[in-house]
Amino acid sequence: MRLVLLDLDGTLTDSAPGILGSIRTTYTELGLPLPTEQQLRGFVGPPLTENLLGHGVPPERLDEAVAAYRRSYATGMYDNAVYPGIPAALAELRASGARLVVATSKPEPFAVRICAHLDLTRRVDAIAGASMDGVRGTKSQVVARALRMAGPGVEGPPVMVGDREHDVHGAGEHGIATVGAGWGYGAPGELAAAGAVTVVDDPGGLTRAVLSALG
Numbered sequence: 001m002r003l004v005l006l007d008l009d010g011t012l013t014d015s016a017p018g019i020l021g022s023i024r025t026t027y028t029e030l031g032l033p034l035p036t037e038q039q040l041r042g043f044v045g046p047p048l049t050e051n052l053l054g055h056g057v058p059p060e061r062l063d064e065a066v067a068a069y070r071r072s073y074a075t076g077m078y079d080n081a082v083y084p085g086i087p088a089a090l091a092e093l094r095a096s097g098a099r100l101v102v103a104t105s106k107p108e109p110f111a112v113r114i115c116a117h118l119d120l121t122r123r124v125d126a127i128a129g130a131s132m133d134g135v136r137g138t139k140s141q142v143v144a145r146a147l148r149m150a151g152p153g154v155e156g157p158p159v160m161v162g163d164r165e166h167d168v169h170g171a172g173e174h175g176i177a178t179v180g181a182g183w184g185y186g187a188p189g190e191l192a193a194a195g196a197v198t199v200v201d202d203p204g205g206l207t208r209a210v211l212s213a214l215g
Contacts (some may be wrong), residue, residue: 001099002214003154006124007113007162008104009044010184012086013118016044018079022072029068029195031194032056040150044185045164046131047105047137049102061157064098070107077110083183085203090123092207098152099126103146105166107132108179120126140172159213161206163196 005154009015020040027034035043035055043051048069049062057065093100100122104111108129115121128146130137134146143160150158160171163184172195180191180199191199200209 001097001153002156003086003102003147003150003158004093004098004210005143005158005160005176007045007160007164007167007181007184008102008106008114008129010163011161011167011181012102012120013080013114015077015080015114018073019044022077023067024177025072025076026052026065026068027056030057030061030065043183045105046166047139049137050133077114077165078117079097080114080118080122081186083203085206087119087123087205089206090120092212094123095154096211097180098205098210101116101146101149101150102127102129103138103139103142103160104129105142106130114144124176139166140173143170143174153187156214159210161210163191165190168194168196175205179206179213181206194213 003183004010022036023040025041034054039055052062052065066093088101102111106129111127111129115127126144126149127143127151130142158176160176160178162178162180163181163186168178177197180196197213198209200206
């Protein structure tokens with residue numbers, strides 16, 4: 001059985017409304033200048049702490065900012081939707097014999113709740129995410145957890161599907177190639193520059209691209 005790792009935000013789901021709403025709330029609560037709209041778009045996908053520190057949150061207030069974000073996101077996470085065509089693509093990949101594991105930088109408890117809410121849980125075999133305490137936070141660490149959760153019987157190298165450069169780099173640290181989700185939140189050219197083996201324009205082309213990458 002072949003293994004496919006799937007990013008969540010910007011790959012399986014259009015999660016920007018809930019994430020960005022919670023980010024705006026966080027900066028307002030902390031009394032810090034709000035990032036620009038273009039900067040806010042970059043918050044979708046990469047680890048939260050990395051983005052907060054890179055956009056005006058002082059290191060000594062990071063824990064405060066994370067706590068504020070999580071309070072808001074406890075309800076904001078449901079302002080979210082599965083991209084059209086994703087359920088069919090997941091079904092096709094499973095029918096081909098692939099094992100599907102979500103690998104997201106989002107804290108795992110949030111990812112599990114979101115997948116259940118959006119009826120994705122039954123469409124995948126496992127859900128791996130970051131830890132709430134920050135010990136497991138980088139994409140590479142999440143990919144390592146996803147590989148452990150995949151279980152026995154996996155044959156050949158896996159393939160990652162993601163929409164941001166950190167998906168490509170995190171998977172690459174494990175020797176895993178990435179198929180780029182061009183419908184997500186990456187900037188133009190970002191996935192190709194990061195080294196994605198191919199970039200797919202819409203979910204309708206995902207199955208063929210992944211099966212080609214699996215070889």
